[in-house]
Amino acid sequence: MSTIIERIVRRRLVLEFSHGRADVQTMRAAAQFAAMLDLGLHGLFIEDTSMLALAELQFVREIRLPTYEWQTIDAERMQAELRHTAAEARRMLNEVAAAIGVPNAFEVLRGEPGDMIAATVSADDVVVLAAPPHAGMRLAPGFVRLYEAVDRSPASVLLLPVGFAPRRGFIVALLGSADDPSLMPAAQIAVRSKENLLLLLPRDGEQIVRDAEDHAVALGMERSHIMARRLSALQAEDVLHALGHARDRLIVVTRHAYPAGGIVEASRIAADRGVPVLLVTPG
Numbered sequence: 113m114s115t116i117i118e119r120i121v122r123r124r125l126v127l128e129f130s131h132g133r134a135d136v137q138t139m140r141a142a143a144q145f146a147a148m149l150d151l152g153l154h155g156l157f158i159e160d161t162s163m164l165a166l167a168e169l170q171f172v173r174e175i176r177l178p179t180y181e182w183q184t185i186d187a188e189r190m191q192a193e194l195r196h197t198a199a200e201a202r203r204m205l206n207e208v209a210a211a212i213g214v215p216n217a218f219e220v221l222r223g224e225p226g227d228m229i230a231a232t233v234s235a236d237d238v239v240v241l242a243a244p245p246h247a248g249m250r251l252a253p254g255f256v257r258l259y260e261a262v263d264r265s266p267a268s269v270l271l272l273p274v275g276f277a278p279r280r281g282f283i284v285a286l287l288g289s290a291d292d293p294s295l296m297p298a299a300q301i302a303v304r305s306k307e308n309l310l311l312l313l314p315r316d317g318e319q320i321v322r323d324a325e326d327h328a329v330a331l332g333m334e335r336s337h338i339m340a341r342r343l344s345a346l347q348a349e350d351v352l353h354a355l356g357h358a359r360d361r362l363i364v365v366t367r368h369a370y371p372a373g374g375i376v377e378a379s380r381i382a383a384d385r386g387v388p389v390l391l392v393t394p395g
Contacts, residue, residue, distance in 0.1 A: 124151055124152050125149065127154065128225065136204055137277070138240075138242075139205055141388075143208050143214050143216075144212060147213065149238065149297075150304075153205065155217070156229070157198040158229070159222040198220050206218075226257045227261060229258070229262055233265050235393060237267040239267045241262060241269055242274055244379070259376065267393065269378075270391075273383055273388070274383075276387070279387075280361060281307065281359040282361060283302040283360075284309075284311075285298035285309065285310070286343075286366070286370075291327070292369070293394040293395075294364040294365055294366045295324060297390070299327070309338045311324055312343050313343065348371065348378070351363070351372050355385065360385060362388050365378055365381075
C-alpha cells in the first residue's frame with residue numbers, strides 16, 4: 113500500500129456531508145486544516161435512511177417549488193437526487209483538495225448519520241463538525257444527535273464556525289497541566305504555520321507556565337513566540353474572557369478533560385470567537 117493511501121486510511125480529516133448541499137467554503141477550510149495537521153481529507157456522504165423511509169410512506173407530502181403544490185414524495189427521484197448531490201460533492205472535494213495539495217478520498221454510506229459516523233471513524237481521525245452561531249441551533253435535535261454520536265466516538269473533533277474564513281493569529285492551547293495533551297499538537301501546528309503560541313493556564317500555576325513553555329520549546333517553538341494568560345476556571349466563559357481581544361487562528365483543547373473540552377461548550381467557544389476549536393483525544 114502506498115504512503116498516500118496509508119495516510120488517507122490511517123490519518124484522516126473526515127468531512128461529513130449527510131444529504132445536504134456541499135459547501136465549497138467549508139471544504140476549502142477543511143482542506144487547509146488537513147494540510148496543517150498533515151492529514152488526508154476524507155469526504156463521507158451519508159444517505160439518511162430515515163429520509164428514504166419517509167419517502168416510501170404514501171401519506172407523506174412535500175411542497176414542490178416553484179408551484180407551491182403539495183405532492184407525494186417520489187422515492188426514486190429522491191435517490192437520484194442523492195446520487196447527483198454525492199457526485200457533485202465528490203467532484204468539488206477533489207478540486208479543492210488538489211488545489212491545496214492534500215490527498216483525499218470519498219465514501220458514500222447509507223444509514224443514520226450520527227450512528228454511521230460513530231461506527232466509521234477511529235482514534236486516528238479528526239471529524240469536522242459545524243459550530244452553529246446560536247445556542248438554539250446547537251440544541252436542535254439534529255445537531256444534538258450528531259454531537260452525541262461523535263462524542264461517543266474515539267476521534268478528535270474540529271469544530272468549524274458557520275461561514276468560517278481562515279485568518280492569521282495565535283494558536284491557542286488550553287492547559288490544565290504542563291503535560292496537557294493539547295500542548296503538543298498546538299505547538300506543532302504553531303511551528304508549522306509560523307504562528308505564535310498562546311497558552312491559557314490555571315491562575316495559580318507558576319510552575320505549570322514554566323514547564324509548559326519548556327515543553328513547547330522542546331517541540332520547536334521559540335520562547336519569544338510563546339505567551340501565557342491565566343484562567344480563573346476551565347469553563348467556556350473563562351476561556352472567552354481570557355482571550356479577550358486576542359487575534360486567534362485555532363484553539364486546541366483536550367476532549368473531556370474539563371468543561372470547555374465538551375463538544376457543546378467548545379462549540380460555543382468556536383461560534384463566539386469565530387475560529388475553529390480542535391478537541392484532541394488523549395492517547
